[in-house]
Amino acid sequence: MNLNFLEFEQPIAELEAKIEELRHVGDDNDLNISEEVARLEAKSESLTASIFSNLSPWQVAQLARHPQRPYTLDYLKMIFTEFEELHGDRAYADDKAIVGGVARFEGRPVVVIGHQKGRDTRDKVYRNFGMARPEGYRKALRLMEMADRFRLPIVTFIDTPGAYPGIGAEERGQSEAIAHNLREMAGLRVPIVCTVIGEGGSGGALAIGVGDAVLMLGYATYSVISPEGCASILWKSAEKAPEAATAMGITAPRLRELGLIDAVVEEPLGGAHRDPALMADRLQQALSSQLEQLVEMPIDQLLERRYRRLMAYGAPQG
Amino acid sequence: MSWFEKIMPSRIRTEGKSKRGVPEGLWTKCDTCGAVLYRPELERNLEVCPKCGRHMRIAGRARLEAFLDAGTGTELGTELEPRDILKFRDSRKYKDRLSEAQKQTGEREALVVMRGELLGRPLVASAFEFRFMGGSMGSIVGERFVRGVETCLAESLPLVCFAASGGARMQEALISLMQMAKTSAALARMRERGLPFISVLTDPTMGGVSASLAMLGDVVVAEPGALIGFAGPRVIEQTVRETLPEGFQRSEFLLEHGAVDMIIARPEMRERIARLLAMLRHAKPPKAAESLPEPGPDPDVDAA
Numbered sequence: 199m200n201l202n203f204l205e206f207e208q209p210i211a212e213l214e215a216k217i218e219e220l221r222h223v224g225d226d227n228d229l230n231i232s233e234e235v236a237r238l239e240a241k242s243e244s245l246t247a248s249i250f251s252n253l254s255p256w257q258v259a260q261l262a263r264h265p266q267r268p269y270t271l272d273y274l275k276m277i278f279t280e281f282e283e284l285h286g287d288r289a290y291a292d293d294k295a296i297v298g299g300v301a302r303f304e305g306r307p308v309v310v311i312g313h314q315k316g317r318d319t320r321d322k323v324y325r326n327f328g329m330a331r332p333e334g335y336r337k338a339l340r341l342m343e344m345a346d347r348f349r350l351p352i353v354t355f356i357d358t359p360g361a362y363p364g365i366g367a368e369e370r371g372q373s374e375a376i377a378h379n380l381r382e383m384a385g386l387r388v389p390i391v392c393t394v395i396g397e398g399g400s401g402g403a404l405a406i407g408v409g410d411a412v413l414m415l416g417y418a419t420y421s422v423i424s425p426e427g428c429a430s431i432l433w434k435s436a437e438k439a440p441e442a443a444t445a446m447g448i449t450a451p452r453l454r455e456l457g458l459i460d461a462v463v464e465e466p467l468g469g470a471h472r473d474p475a476l477m478a479d480r481l482q483q484a485l486s487s488q489l490e491q492l493v494e495m496p497i498d499q500l501l502e503r504r505y506r507r508l509m510a511y512g513a514p515q516g
Numbered sequence: 517m518s519w520f521e522k523i524m525p526s527r528i529r530t531e532g533k534s535k536r537g538v539p540e541g542l543w544t545k546c547d548t549c550g551a552v553l554y555r556p557e558l559e560r561n562l563e564v565c566p567k568c569g570r571h572m573r574i575a576g577r578a579r580l581e582a583f584l585d586a587g588t589g590t591e592l593g594t595e596l597e598p599r600d601i602l603k604f605r606d607s608r609k610y611k612d613r614l615s616e617a618q619k620q621t622g623e624r625e626a627l628v629v630m631r632g633e634l635l636g637r638p639l640v641a642s643a644f645e646f647r648f649m650g651g652s653m654g655s656i657v658g659e660r661f662v663r664g665v666e667t668c669l670a671e672s673l674p675l676v677c678f679a680a681s682g683g684a685r686m687q688e689a690l691i692s693l694m695q696m697a698k699t700s701a702a703l704a705r706m707r708e709r710g711l712p713f714i715s716v717l718t719d720p721t722m723g724g725v726s727a728s729l730a731m732l733g734d735v736v737v738a739e740p741g742a743l744i745g746f747a748g749p750r751v752i753e754q755t756v757r758e759t760l761p762e763g764f765q766r767s768e769f770l771l772e773h774g775a776v777d778m779i780i781a782r783p784e785m786r787e788r789i790a791r792l793l794a795m796l797r798h799a800k801p802p803k804a805a806e807s808l809p810e811p812g813p814d815p816d817v818d819a820a
Contacts, residue, residue, distance in 0.1 A: 363747030385704050404697060421693070428686050433606055433607055434607075
């Protein structure tokens with residue numbers, strides 16, 4: 199089993215393995231092989247297209263958590279220039295699960311904030327699996343307030359299983375830190391564009407997710423609780439996670455339909471990790487068109503619009 | 517069956533199950549001290565055990581009726597009824613869970629909001645009904661809360677909220693998560709306008725409610741012994757793989773860690789909140805609060 203591929207992608211993995219094998223043989227002899235390789239490659243592509251055209255929400259959840267998926271710092275490298283990372287909440291610590299700083303987006307200075315996950319085991323632990331503690335949310339707020347002072351638009355990237363459920367996090371006021379961000383983000387006097395690039399896990403995601411435009415990558419998810427968590431509470435069995443994923447409607451197209459997000463940024467065939475450069479390109483275009491509109495808007499009008507949007511969530515007539 | 521239950525006349529025997537606080541019985545047992553309590557007396561005492569002072573859970577409506585001056589409360593947002601937007605179904609349909617909760621509690625939703633008076637001064641007060649799907653916050657809970665805030669903004673009134681909730685309502689998925697943003701944004705307007713919001717955290721205040729409106733009070737009050745936090749104790753135990761310290765996530769723990777301003781016992785709630793509000797609003801002390809004893813050493817803390 200090829201670990202670069204998820205379970206439902208195994209037929210693709212097998213084809214890819216065959217192609218690889220043929221190429222290897224092809225080094226030694228024969229011409230027909232290149233034809234065969236081309237044929238198999240075409241087949242692999244159409245197989246991928248057919249598998250990906252019909253993914254279940256649970257399969258999308260697997261993709262959103264794919265270990266090779268581009269993370270915040272990857273997009274920072276591909277889309278932004280002159281990134282200067284800023285650290286710490288000025289009160290307790292620097293939370294590595296959230297990164298942030300100033301950077302240029304298409305030449306325009308902005309503040310960028312995002313959850314950061316780790317790639318290998320050590321890095322994962324260093325980043326606490328992208329699960330922030332209160333100091334992470336407080337660092338984010340400090341940077342957002344700075345953005346407000348210097349009139350820099352804010353771009354956030356959401357990718358977290360959720361806020362960290364630990365003893366220290368509770369002692370230092372996890373709830374208060376999240377709540378505080380929600381209240382302050384509603385009133386920041388600069389445009390805010392939020393994008394869910396992977397997992398949008400509950401309050402820990404929303405704590406940097408209140409804005410003027412909320413985007414999602416095609417295979418990102420956004421939900422009030424993880425499918426496993428929901429399943430173990432409502433079905434009394436974590437194995438019902440696929441059912442929970444479907445019932446909650448965690449995928450980008452579904453949430454767009456419900457009017458809870460503004461736009462879906464399509465991913466390359468097979469997911470963002472199959473072609474990070476193409477993904478970054480599309481994300482840049484999406485961010486660019488959102489920011490262009492938002493920076494033109496008079497700030498009081500923008501704030502009123504943000505407030506109306508928030509009040510419309512689940513409102514009886516909306 | 518114990519000898520006492522055997523000789524007790526059947527008409528005053530508590531109903532069947534030996535579980536705590538069976539509401540329909542005439543007698544109930546305190547979980548903390550084990551005292552057998554006469555229900556009407558317990559109700560008069562606002563569900564606080566007269567023997568040991570344990571604060572038991574109280575229904576949202578009963579809470580507001582006891583908190584506001586008698587007969588002054590008018591309910592807001594009664595026309596707002598919960599809906600099943602996602603057609604959510606787990607082992608049971610959300611619709612069925614809703615109608616069962618409505619039957620059990622007599623409430624239409626998990627939040628009751630009233631405009632009324634406290635010691636003669638107008639305000640808006642809201643209270644969660646924990647027995648209604650764990651006091652969970654769905655779209656109508658959020659909307660009702662915002663209606664309360666809007667009334668405050670329109671009439672320049674202060675707001676008091678008694679939280680009792682397990683968090684966001686899973687059956688409304690992301691819509692319920694967004695209620696955290698919605699209620700918090702509404703409270704930002706209260707703040708801009710300089711209208712006070714006093715948040716009272718009661719047992720339990722967890723998850724999405726704790727991580728939004730409940731922690732945003734200008735003054736955050738807790739009732740004695742309430743469980744308050746973001747993640748539930750079981751989730752934390754599974755994550756950190758160690759047993760949690762004694763009293764973890766209880767009101768007294770939060771006070772010690774600087775997360776709440778004060779702990780107020782339920783029988784003193786009216787006067788203390790009225791007094792706080794009067795000072796925040798530059799008003800004269802409310803009559804009934806004048807007789808309150810000046811704060812002495814905290815009775816919950818051993819004299820050092």
